[in-house]
Amino acid sequence: AQSVTQLDSHVSVSEGTPVLLRCNYSSSYSPSLFWYVQHPNKGLQLLLKYTSAATLVKGINGFEAEFKKSETSFHLTKPSAHMSDAAEYFCVVRAGGGATNKLIFGTGTLLAVQP
Amino acid sequence: DVKVTQSSRYLVKRTGEKVFLECVQDMDHENMFWYRQDPGLGLRLIYFSYDVKMKEKGDIPEGYSVSREKKERFSLILESASTNQTSMYLCASRAGTAYNEQFFGPGTRLTVL
Numbered sequence: 001a002q003s004v005t006q007l008d009s010h011v012s013v014s015e016g017t018p019v020l021l022r023c024n025y026s027s028s029y030s031p032s033l034f035w036y037v038q039h040p041n042k043g044l045q046l047l048l049k050y051t052s053a054a055t056l057v058k059g060i061n062g063f064e065a066e067f068k069k070s071e072t073s074f075h076l077t078k079p080s081a082h083m084s085d086a087a088e089y090f091c092v093v094r095a096g097g098g099a100t101n102k103l104i105f106g107t108g109t110l111l112a113v114q115p
Numbered sequence: 116d117v118k119v120t121q122s123s124r125y126l127v128k129r130t131g132e133k134v135f136l137e138c139v140q141d142m143d144h145e146n147m148f149w150y151r152q153d154p155g156l157g158l159r160l161i162y163f164s165y166d167v168k169m170k171e172k173g174d175i176p177e178g179y180s181v182s183r184e185k186k187e188r189f190s191l192i193l194e195s196a197s198t199n200q201t202s203m204y205l206c207a208s209r210a211g212t213a214y215n216e217q218f219f220g221p222g223t224r225l226t227v228l
Contacts, residue, residue, distance in 0.1 A: 042221060043119065043205065043218075043219035043220050044205070044219040045219070046217070090157060090158065103213060103217065105150075105157040106157055107155055107156060107157040108157050
């Protein structure tokens with residue numbers, strides 16, 4: 001069965017410092033992995049996705065994530081945090097192979113950015 | 116831009132009431148989804164629909180039903196609301212397979228008293 005574990009429920013960084021949000025996955029198949037972001041009072045938005053092409057995936061707003069099969073990880077990074085990055089971030093895995101329609105969401109990491 | 120709209124941002128209902136949450140998308144997506152979001156639990160799938168009049172149970176369908184009479188509209192129904200259904204409800208739509216982006220509405224925060 002597929003699952004994702006977000007290792008930190010809260011992360012706090014200072015503006016201008018690097019961001020690291022950690023995600024480990026479990027999958028019986030070659031996984032499809034996503035990061036979504038939810039800003040306060042807004043719907044979720046796709047940041048980036050991995051679907052078995054390049055292992056380093058670049059997303060919007062300067063975020064990127066690296067798929068590491070040996071570590072079953074898909075950590076999200078950004079070199080320099082901005083105040084507007086404060087939001088909740090969800091690591092997501094596609095449930096199963098084939099034409100399955102479902103996604104499985106992690107429990108979320110709340111990112112705070114201090115001035 | 117894809118737009119997913121939900122009928123209410125905030126809703127307060129009484130225990131035992133029948134509750135309808137409406138979701139409309141404007142991009143002709145065949146797939147639509149209802150999730151509930153609770154602190155520390157992430158998003159959990161309630162029901163999804165891959166075509167008009169077609170539906171499948173998600174991970175937590177108990178106490179809910181859905182209706183999809185038109186492609187653009189997907190309704191979530193709480194037949195008899197209970198306090199443990201107090202939550203944020205998110206609707207999403209998607210074209211094609213799960214490789215594609217899901218587009219989310221802003222959510223409805225439902226409080227059941």
